[in-house]
Amino acid sequence: MKRNGVRLGALVVVLLLLSIAAFAGTARAATAQPTRVLVVVMDQMHPEYAKQYNMTNVLWLEKHGAWFPNAYVGDMASETVVSHNVMVSGLLPKNMGWSDEALRDTNNVLGGGANGIYVTGDLGYADFAKLIAAGAYPKLGTYLHAKYPGSIVACVGEKSYQVRSMTAGSADFGVFLGSGSTADPALTALLGGKYRPPAGAPNSAALPAYISGDTRFTVNSDLAYNDYGTNDTAPAWIYPEDGDRMIPGNITGHLGGDNWVADATIKIMDNENWSGLFVNFGAIDKVGHMWGGGQVDNLKRYQWDPNSIYNMVHEPFIAKNADTQLGRLIGELKAKGQFDNTLIVVTADHGSTAATRHFYGTNAQGAGDYNWYHGNSVNDADYYNDPTHPVAPALKPLTDLTNVSFTYASTAIEAWLTDFSTAQKQAAAAVMRTRPGVIATYVKNDAGTGYTRTSVNTSSLSKSSRDWFKSHAQELVNTMAWSGSADVIGLLQDRTSYGAFGDHGGAQKDVQSIPMVFYNPGLKAVKAKAATRLVDIMPTIMRTMGITPTKAMDGKAYVLKTK
Numbered sequence: 001m002k003r004n005g006v007r008l009g010a011l012v013v014v015l016l017l018l019s020i021a022a023f024a025g026t027a028r029a030a031t032a033q034p035t036r037v038l039v040v041v042m043d044q045m046h047p048e049y050a051k052q053y054n055m056t057n058v059l060w061l062e063k064h065g066a067w068f069p070n071a072y073v074g075d076m077a078s079e080t081v082v083s084h085n086v087m088v089s090g091l092l093p094k095n096m097g098w099s100d101e102a103l104r105d106t107n108n109v110l111g112g113g114a115n116g117i118y119v120t121g122d123l124g125y126a127d128f129a130k131l132i133a134a135g136a137y138p139k140l141g142t143y144l145h146a147k148y149p150g151s152i153v154a155c156v157g158e159k160s161y162q163v164r165s166m167t168a169g170s171a172d173f174g175v176f177l178g179s180g181s182t183a184d185p186a187l188t189a190l191l192g193g194k195y196r197p198p199a200g201a202p203n204s205a206a207l208p209a210y211i212s213g214d215t216r217f218t219v220n221s222d223l224a225y226n227d228y229g230t231n232d233t234a235p236a237w238i239y240p241e242d243g244d245r246m247i248p249g250n251i252t253g254h255l256g257g258d259n260w261v262a263d264a265t266i267k268i269m270d271n272e273n274w275s276g277l278f279v280n281f282g283a284i285d286k287v288g289h290m291w292g293g294g295q296v297d298n299l300k301r302y303q304w305d306p307n308s309i310y311n312m313v314h315e316p317f318i319a320k321n322a323d324t325q326l327g328r329l330i331g332e333l334k335a336k337g338q339f340d341n342t343l344i345v346v347t348a349d350h351g352s353t354a355a356t357r358h359f360y361g362t363n364a365q366g367a368g369d370y371n372w373y374h375g376n377s378v379n380d381a382d383y384y385n386d387p388t389h390p391v392a393p394a395l396k397p398l399t400d401l402t403n404v405s406f407t408y409a410s411t412a413i414e415a416w417l418t419d420f421s422t423a424q425k426q427a428a429a430a431v432m433r434t435r436p437g438v439i440a441t442y443v444k445n446d447a448g449t450g451y452t453r454t455s456v457n458t459s460s461l462s463k464s465s466r467d468w469f470k471s472h473a474q475e476l477v478n479t480m481a482w483s484g485s486a487d488v489i490g491l492l493q494d495r496t497s498y499g500a501f502g503d504h505g506g507a508q509k510d511v512q513s514i515p516m517v518f519y520n521p522g523l524k525a526v527k528a529k530a531a532t533r534l535v536d537i538m539p540t541i542m543r544t545m546g547i548t549p550t551k552a553m554d555g556k557a558y559v560l561k562t563k
Contacts, residue, residue, distance in 0.1 A: 032341070032522075033522075033544070033545055033546045034341055034342055034343035034520050034522075034544060034545050035148065035275065035341045035342075035545070036274065036275055036276070036277075036338060036341060036342040036343070037140075037144070037275070037276050037277075037342065037343045037344075037345065037541050037545065038276075038277050038279065038329065038333070038342055038343070038344050038345070039087065039088075039276075039277070039278045039279065039345045039347075039537070039541075040279045040281065040326055040329065040344070040345065040346045040347075041084065041087070041157075041278070041279065041280045041281065041347060041348060041349050042058075042281050042284055042322055042326075042346065042347070042348050042515070043080060043162075043280055043281060043282045043283075043284055043285035043348065043349055043350075044284050044285035044288045044289075044293070044348060044349070044350060044351065044352050044502075044504065045284050045319070045322075045348040045351075045514070045515055046293065046294055046295075046348075046351050046352070046510075046513065046514075046515075047069060047071075047513055047514065047515045048294070049284070049294055049315075049319050049515075050062065050515065052294055052319075053294070053315070053316055053319040053320050053323070054320065055319060055320065055322075055323035056323065056327075057323050057324075057326045057327040057330060058323055058326065058346060058515065058517075061344065061346055061517045061519045062515075062517050062527075063525065064519060064525045065344075065517045065518055065519030065520075065523060065525060065526075066517065066518040066519070066523055066524070066525075066526045066528060066558075066560045066561075067516075067517045067525075067526065067527050067528065068516040068517065068528050068530060068531075068532040069527065070529060070530065070531040070532070071347070071513075071514050071515065071516035071531065071532045071533070072472075072509075072512040072513055072514060072531060072532075072533060073349075073350050073351070073511070073512045073514055073533065073534055074476070074479070074512070074531075074532075074533025074534055074535055074536075075092050075093050075099075075476060075479035075480065075533065075534065075535065076093070076099070076100075076412070076476045076477060076479055076480045076505075076506065076507060077093070077099065077100040077101060077408075077410075077412070077414070077480055077505050077506075078349075078350040078351070078504050078505055078506065078507075078511050078512060079100065079101055079349075079350065079410075079504065079505055080121075080159065080161070080162050080285070080349050080350070081098075081101060081120050081121045081161045081162065081165055082096075082098070082099060082100065082101075082120075083349035083350055083534055084162050084165055084166040084278075084280070084349060085098075085128075085132075085139075085165045085166060085168075086534045086535050087140075087166075087278075087347075087349075087534050087537045087538060088139045088140040088141065088166055088170070088278065088538055089132075089137055089139050089140075089538065089553075090140075090535060090536075090537075090538035090539050090549075090553030090554060090555045091135075091137060091535065091553060091554050091555075092479045092480075092535055092554045093479055093480045094478075094479055094480055094481050094482040094485070095135065095137070095482070095554060096131070096132075096135060096137075097109070097131030097132060097134055097135045098120045098131055098484065099479075099480035099481075099482060099484070099485050100120065100408060100414060100480060100485060100486060101119065101120055101121060101372070101373070101408045101410075101505075102117055102118065102119055102120060102373070102377065102406050102408050102414075102416060102486075103117070103118050103120055103484040103485070104116070104117055104416055104483070104484040104485075105117075105118060105378075105484060106483040106484050107134070107483075109130050109131055109134045110123075110127055110130060110131070110378070112378035112379075113378070116377075116378040117375065117376060117377045117378060117405055117406045117416055118377055118378050118379050119373060119377045119379055119380045119384070120161070120165075121161040122161070122379050122380055123161070123164065123165075123379065124164065125164045125167065125168055125174075128164050128165050128168035128169070129168040129169055131168075132168055132169035133169070137551060138170070138549075138550060138551055139169050139170035139171075139538075140153075140170065140276060140538050140541065140542070141153035141169075141170030141171045141172075141276055142169075142170040143542060143547050143549070143550075144275040144276045144547075145170070145275075147275070147545070147546075147547050148275040150273065151273050151274055151275035151276075152172050152173075152268070152272040152273060152274045152275070153170065153171040153172050153274070153275060153276040153277075153278075154167075154171055154172055154173050154174060154175075154268050154272070154274065154276075154277055154278070155167045155171050155173075155174035155175075155277075155278040155279075155280075156174065156175050156176075156261050156264045156265050156268070156277070156278075156279050156280070157174075157176055157261060157279065157280030157281075157282060158176060158177045158245060158246060158256075158257065158258075158260070158261060158280070158282040158283075159176060159177075159280065159282055160176045160177075162176070162280050162282070163175065163176040163280075164176075166278050166280075171276075171278070173208070175211060175264055177245055177256070177260065208268075208271060208272075210267050210270075210271045211264060211267055211268075226243055227240050227241055227242065227243070228241050228247060228309070228310050228312075228313040229310055229313070230290055230313055231365060231366075232365070234363055235290070235291070235292070235359070235363060235500070235501035236290035236291055236313070236501075237364070237365040237366070238289075238290075238361070238362075238363060238364070238365075238366070238367050238368045238371070238500050238501060239286075239289045239290055239366075239368035239500045240290065240365070240366070241286060241287075241290065241313050243256070244256030244257060244260075245257065245286075246258075246282055246283040246285075246286040246287070246318075247283065247312050247313060247318070248260070248312065248321065250309075257282075257283050257318075257321075258281040258282070258283045258318075258321060258322050258325045259321070259325060261279060261280065261281055261282075261325065262279075262281075262325035262328045262329060265277060265279050265329055266328065266329065266332045269329075269332050269333070269336060269338070270332075270336070279329070280349075281322045281325060281326075283312075283318045283321065283322055284315070284318060284319050284322055285352075286318075287313055287314060287315050287318045288315065288352050288502040289352075289368070289500040289501070289502045289503065290313065290500070290501070290502065291314065291315065291501065291502060292352075292354030292355065292356065292501050292502040293315060293352050293353075293354055293502045294315045294316075294319070295353075295354050295356075295510075296354045296356060297314050297315040297316070298316075302314065326346065330344070339521070340520075340521050340522075342520065343518065343519070343520045343541060343544055343545060344518070344519045344520065345516075345517070345518050345519075345537060345541065346515065346516075346517050346519075347514055347515060347516045347517075347534070347537065348514040348515055349514075349534070350504045350505075350511060350512075350514065351504060351510050351511050351512060351513045351514055352502050352503060352504045352510065352511060353411055353494065353495055353496070353497065353502070353503065353504070353508055353510040353511055354495060354501065354502050355495060355496055355497035355501050355502070355503065356495045357437075357493065357494065357495035357496050358436065358437050358493075358495070358496045358497075359496075359497055359498075359501055360392060360394035360395070360435075360436055360437060360496070360497070360498045361392050361394075361395075361409070361497065361498045361499055361500070362389070362390075362392045363501075367389065368499065368500050369384075370384075370386065370389035370391075371392060371409065371498060371499045371500070372408060372409060372410060372498075372499045372500075373406075373407075373408060374391055374395070374399050374406070374407045374409075375399070375404065375405050375406030375407055375416070376405060376406065377406060384406075392498065394435060394436050394437075394498065395407065395409055395413070395435065395498060397431055397434070397435070398413070398415060398428070398431050398432060398435060401427075401428060401431060403417050403418050403419050403424050403427070403428065404416075404417060404418075404428060405417060405418045408486070408505075409498035409499055410497060410498060410499040410500075410503045410504060410505030410506065411492055411496065411497050411498075411499070411503050411504055411505050411506035411508060411511050412489060412490060412491050412492055412505050412506035412507065413432060413435060413438065413489070413490040413492070413498060414486035414488070414489050414490075415428055415432065415486055415487060415488045415489075416486055416487055417487045417488070420444075420487045422443075422446060425443040425444065425487050425488055426443060426454065428443075428487065428488045429441045429442075429443050429454045429455070429488050432488050432489075432490040433454070433455040433490065435490060437492045437493050437496040437498075438490040438491070438492060439456065439457055439458050439460065439461065439469070439491055439492065439493050440453055440455060440456040440457070440458070440469075440473060440490070440491045441453070441454050441455045441488065441489065441490050441491075442454065442477050442488070442489045442490075442491075443487065443488055443489075444481055444485065444486070444487050444488075445481075448481060448482055448483040448485070449481055449482075450478045450481045451474075451477045451478055451481055451489060453474065460493045461493060461494065462494070464509075465493075465494050465508070465509065468508075468509040469491075469507070472507060472509075472512070473491060473507050476507040476512070477489055477491070477507065491506055491507050492506055492508070494508050494509075494510065495510075514534075516532055516537075518540065518541075518544065518560055520544070522562050522563055523544075523560050523561065523562060523563065524560075524561040524562065524563055526560075526561060528558075530558060532556075532558060533555065535553070535554050535555035536555040536556045536557070536558060537555070538553065538555060539553050539555045539556060539557035539558075540555075540556075540557050540558045540560065542557065543557040543558070543559065543560075544560050
C-alpha cells in the first residue's frame, strides 16, 4: 500500500517494452526437485488482470503450472506490510508480531514503552527483526540456508517496508528504492533513488558492489518535477505518482518502477549462488490506488492518449509492463540454465476495490496518508496529527472519542484504544457501527485471541457479497487477533473506502481475491479447486523442495503433482 514520506519524481517518457518470449517451445522436464525458488508478487493484482490485459507470461504459467483460481489472501489486514511476511513465515498475522498498518507494542519489544502505538510501514529493519525474534519463528530463508549452505536469499522491491519486513529475520540482504531529487533531467548521473539495503540489515554495510556501484541503478525521484498529471487530477491526487518510483520513465539507463526491480533481480541472478529470491512489482498497486484499478481504469472513465507520456499511470499499460518484467526474469533463468531447477511462484499480496459506491475520505491533493492514519504513534506522532489535514467528517465522530488512540481506515476501519476494557470497547463499537458504510462491528475479546461481532447489517450487499461475508468475515477478522491488534473493527460494504479511491485492507471478496500459481517444468499442469491462501505458500514451497519444517506453521502444504 502506502505512501510514506519519500517524495520522488522526474521527467518521464514511458517506454513500453516488448514482452520477452520466455516460454517459447515445449518446457523440458526437470531432473529433480527444485533447488531454487523465485517468488514474484504482483502487488494489488486481481486474478482477472491476466486475461484482461493479456499478461502472456502469467497466462502461460497458469496454463502449464499448478494454478489455483480460487486463491484468496485468507487473512486481515490485507496489506502489503502484513502479507509479505505471511508468505515467508507460513504464519497468520496474529502470530507474526504485527498484523496491521499499526500495532500496540504490549510487551515493549521495540523499546518505546509498553503499549506504545507504532505505524508498521515506518518501522526499520531492526524493528521487524525484533518482532520476529520475539515470536521465535523461522522464515523461509532460514530453511533455504540450511538446505543449501552458502546460498544467498535476497529480496527486491520498490517499497522500503515490503523489503524490510520480508528480509528481516532470515534473508541475506534486500534492496529498495531510496530517496533523492533533481529538477534537471540532464543531471542523470546525480539522480537520487539509488538502490540501498534496509538499515541495520545483514550485509548492509557492504551491499554487493555490482548493485551499489552501478550508476545505472539510479532513477528520477522528485514529485515536483513530473507526476504524470496525477498530482492535480482527482481522484489520483489523493495518492499521486511520485516521479519514477513506480513508473519506468524514459531516461536511458535509469528506468524506475518494475523495470528497476527486474534489473536488480537479474543482477543478483548473475552474481550470486542464490536459493531464494523474493521479488515485488509495486506499480499495479500504485496505479490501482490512484484510479480504482482494472474495474474502472479505462477510457470510458478517464481520458488519456495511449501513445503519450502519461499512459503508464493507467492500469492497462502498467499491468502489461509488470508481465513484461516477469518475462525478463524467466528469460534470465533460461539463459543461465536455471529454469529447470527453479520453482516459480506468482501471486499478489492483496486485491482491491474501487470506491465507486462511496468514498468517505478527503478527496484532496496528498490526502492519502491523512485518510489512512490518525492518532498518536511512537514513530510518527506528529505526522499523523497534522492540523492542516483535518479528519474526514465521516470518521471524525470516532476519532473525537478521547479514548481512541489511533485509527487506520481503508476498506475497513480499525481503532486502538487507550483504555481497552470491555466497556470501553463496546462504547467505541457503538460509534463505529454508525459510521457510513459499516456493515458489521467487532470487538476483541479480553484474551486477545479473537473478535466478537457486536452488530451486523448486510442488507446493502448483493447476494454474492452476502454469501462471501457469511463464509469469510469472522474467519478473516480473527486472523489478526492478538494483544497488539485493533480493539474495534468495522467492516465496510463493497466498493467503499475511507483511504484512497482504490484501496484494500478489509474482508471484501474484491480485496481478498488474488492470483496464485506454482510452476516448474517437472510439475503437472493442474487447475486446482482448492481455495489456497497466502499462509499456504511457504509450506507448499517447502514440501515441493523437499524441506522438512522444524516448527509448526499455520498454513497448509499442498501437494503439487509431478510429471
